[in-house]
Amino acid sequence: MTRTPLVAPLLGLAVVLLSAAPALGQAPAPAARSTAKAAAVSPAISDVLKTPRPKGGEWLGLYLMDKKVGYFFTDLAPVPGRPNQVKSINELVFKATVGSKPSERVHREERIYEAKPGGRLLSFVVEQRGDGGEQRLEATQTAEGLRVVRKRPGLPEEVRMLPASRETVEDADQARVAIHRKATVVGTITDGTDLESYKVTTTLERQEERMVRGVKVRLHKAQTLSEKEKVPVVAYVTDEGEMVEVDFGETMKARSESEAVAKRLDVVEVFGLTRIVLPRQLPAEARSIPGRAVLVMKGLPEKFQVNSYRQKFVKLPDGNVEVTLSADLPRQASLKPAPLADPDGGENLKATIIVESDNAEIRKLAKKLGGSDKDAYTVAKKIVTWVATSLEKDYGASADRASDVLRQMKGDCTEHSLLAVAMLRALGIPARRVDGVVYMMNEDGVPAFYWHEWIEAYVGEWTQMDPTFNQIVADATHFGVGQEGNAEITPLIGQLKVVEVRDRPSGATGSQAPAGR
Incomplete structure (x- = not known):
């Protein structure tokens, strides 16, 4: 959870x-x-x-x-x-x-x-x-x-x-x-x-x-x-x-x-108040790698409808939007050794008072986990797996600084993502946190999207990973709408609706945007 x-x-x-x-x-x-x-x-x-x-x-x-x-x-x-x-x-x-x-x-x-x-x-x-x-x-x-x-x-x-x-x-x-x-x-x-x-x-x-x-x-x-x-x-x-x-x-x-x-x-x-209930369960394909999920959404502002390597948008005649979520392994031919230059100019390698990728203990641990491997994706998988399997899943043990997460060794999605990003940046792998929703069915059996945080790492191309659920590729149950804990997503709360879960895309052509890799 x-x-x-x-x-x-x-x-x-x-x-x-x-x-x-x-x-x-x-x-x-x-x-x-x-x-x-x-x-x-x-x-x-x-x-x-x-x-x-x-x-x-x-x-x-x-x-x-x-x-x-x-x-x-x-x-x-x-x-x-x-x-x-x-x-x-x-x-x-x-x-x-x-x-x-x-x-x-x-x-x-x-x-x-x-x-x-x-x-x-x-x-x-x-x-x-x-x-x-x-x-x-x-x-x-x-x-x-x-x-x-x-x-x-x-x-x-x-x-x-x-x-x-x-x-x-x-x-x-x-x-x-x-x-x-x-x-x-x-x-x-x-x-x-x-x-x-x-x-x-x-x-x-x-x-x-x-x-x-x-x-x-x-x-x-x-x-x-x-x-x-x-x-x-x-x-x-x-x-x-x-x-x-x-x-x-x-x-x-x-x-x-x-x-x-x-x-x-x-x-x-807050967890239940802000969830987005789905009309039916997502298909099993959404959990596979490669995998896909197709949704029809209502209340999604146009500024969030940016096509990427994971998310494609088609505007429908009734004003709703068809969203195709896909997940796949990064292309082998694109993988590069670390350290890597940040394609976004350096923000995703930056040490801050929150990310703390310059912290001595974080750097030491990241270097130990990376070992002698040079391939950035191989190293990123090691970091994500270690965070997922080493941090205790604790709903109430929040920490807003990466060094605090490392010291307490427990937390929820925000703590898992923060520590993973800090360690990746410490090794020269551009990384950032992704805010959005993830599909789950909790104790009440209601299929729904819940607000969640995971990460995106640049390993020669961008790839999304989930250190909370130990996914070296974040599957197609993840829908991203923001980055780095930004409040830009808050107007979606209570407004974004999923009105249909489809088995396949409609085949219509939507406005195209850069693929985002």
């Missing part, structure tokens, strides 16, 4: 909300609006302080498919005693059940900026607790770049030097800055999970009327898009500066609430 890998992408998407639009909650009291008047006197103060916001922070509930799975606390204000600095505080709590195990994550960020227009990000602290592990990141801008100290219980401190962050104080609340300026805001966010910097853009859309607490109100509408998550985050804001709702498509919403209401959560089993 695999745990749904949705918790991390949902967390990442929620952090975009926190970073780009932290001022959410109840209507600002008159005292809170005084900030704008004070700011108007001093032209040296950023626009982020010229917009009204509730005094003392705000609370909002987080809903997944109309089920309460978490809440936020956010605040942004001048630093007491330091009027030339601004502090942004954002805390996210996520609680749900994954299978039979409870999953709880707490992600808290405090960021300090210069208060002047275009003020620099000076420092930040990120604290993570619960499912995924515990750690504290303390980052400071220095003349040499961003210095990050990583602290974990029982382990020595780690220091990383990263390029200087280009994030400014306006990026702490792009939505309200855009509304204040009546213009698009473009900036950069240094992500609190992977420490990479991403372009973030907020644009204004046409105002919209909605019922707010029984009263029809005309709301400003600001859309924020991160180049990492690629999911539009739409905020609805009153003339008085209250952000009453934030939408992440149809899947996830944040709603302004009192503290007591925000903390009142539903009991949600």
Whole structure:
């Protein structure tokens, strides 16, 4: 059994909300609006302080498919005693059940900026607790770049030097800055999970009327898009500066609430809530190598319909899409020795704070497993087999860092994939994680797709492998829609449907795309 890998992408998407639009909650009291008047006197103060916001922070509930799975606390204000600095505080709590195990994550960020227009990000602290592990990141801008100290219980401190962050104080609340300026805001966010910097853009859309607490109100509408998550985050804001709702498509919403209401959560089993039920079982051929499965899907946006060596798409007259999933061994003639250049320019060989392919213990183990073999596919099979047979399958033993997975030696699909990718990259084999769904029948006997994560390795051509189920070729029960735990897949949750399982393709010709190898 695999745990749904949705918790991390949902967390990442929620952090975009926190970073780009932290001022959410109840209507600002008159005292809170005084900030704008004070700011108007001093032209040296950023626009982020010229917009009204509730005094003392705000609370909002987080809903997944109309089920309460978490809440936020956010605040942004001048630093007491330091009027030339601004502090942004954002805390996210996520609680749900994954299978039979409870999953709880707490992600808290405090960021300090210069208060002047275009003020620099000076420092930040990120604290993570619960499912995924515990750690504290303390980052400071220095003349040499961003210095990050990583602290974990029982382990020595780690220091990383990263390029200087280009994030400014306006990026702490792009939505309200855009509304204040009546213009698009473009900036950069240094992500609190992977420490990479991403372009973030907020644009204004046409105002919209909605019922707010029984009263029809005309709301400003600001859309924020991160180049990492690629999911539009739409905020609805009153003339008085209250952000009453934030939408992440149809899947996830944040709603302004009192503290007591925000903390009142539903009991949600994410694994079952987000599955995609099939009208009948997949044929036995889907489990074979070579193998095939043919499905008719509804609710699959066109951007996901990219033909590859594993997935072919045909648009049907009724608006649905026929999807042919296939699996086969990589072509013998294409196999090459490691190390290999990354055909995508280097991202799939990169060591990061999450993948950690530069970790000494990971490198040592990967080299031992690879042995004297040079053929990249042979080595990749050894790595995948070792991960599949050595890690204990444990639904609730999550870890968000490859070194943590190696230390605890247990986990679900996300941990298996993360460690396998880290070891492959350590040996110079380009690799990445694949997010999507896999076919299973659980105890209730219902044929369904469940959210899953596996890997793709470049061994002279790309090939998908599943280190959770010990498949050296991921069979045709796997349908991939994203990469690297990215939140881009979240709008599919609750929208994607399988309306038919076919025995063979229709034979129609769909729009062709590069094969993806």
